[in-house]
Amino acid sequence: MIRMTKAVNGQLLFWEVCQEFNKQVFVQKGTVGSTGEKEEMRVKLFQSAEKVMKDLADEKARQGYE
Numbered sequence: 001m002i003r004m005t006k007a008v009n010g011q012l013l014f015w016e017v018c019q020e021f022n023k024q025v026f027v028q029k030g031t032v033g034s035t036g037e038k039e040e041m042r043v044k045l046f047q048s049a050e051k052v053m054k055d056l057a058d059e060k061a062r063q064g065y066e
Contacts, residue, residue, distance in 0.1 A: 002057045004065035005032070015060050019049040027056065 001018040012032040019025055023043045030036020043049045 002053055004057065004060050006063070006065045013065075015065055017053045017056050019053060023049060025049055025052055025056075 001016060003014065003016040005015075006013045013030070014032050014036065015027070015029045017025060017027050025041045025043055027039045027041065028036050041052070043052050
């Protein structure tokens with residue numbers, strides 16, 4: 001699991017990604033203190049779920065998440 005946060009206008013936003021069942025990646029995002037939104041992504045046959053998660057986290061880091 002990778003968890004990241006970012007402060008915006010006095011609110012703390014969260015973003016996290018985790019792997020379940022080998023080829024499913026779940027992304028959850030929202031404001032700290034809320035359940036947020038959850039999105040499921042299927043990993044393609046020859047892709048690594050760990051690499052997909054790292055790539056998603058790298059993109060969030062470019063957007064200011066730590």
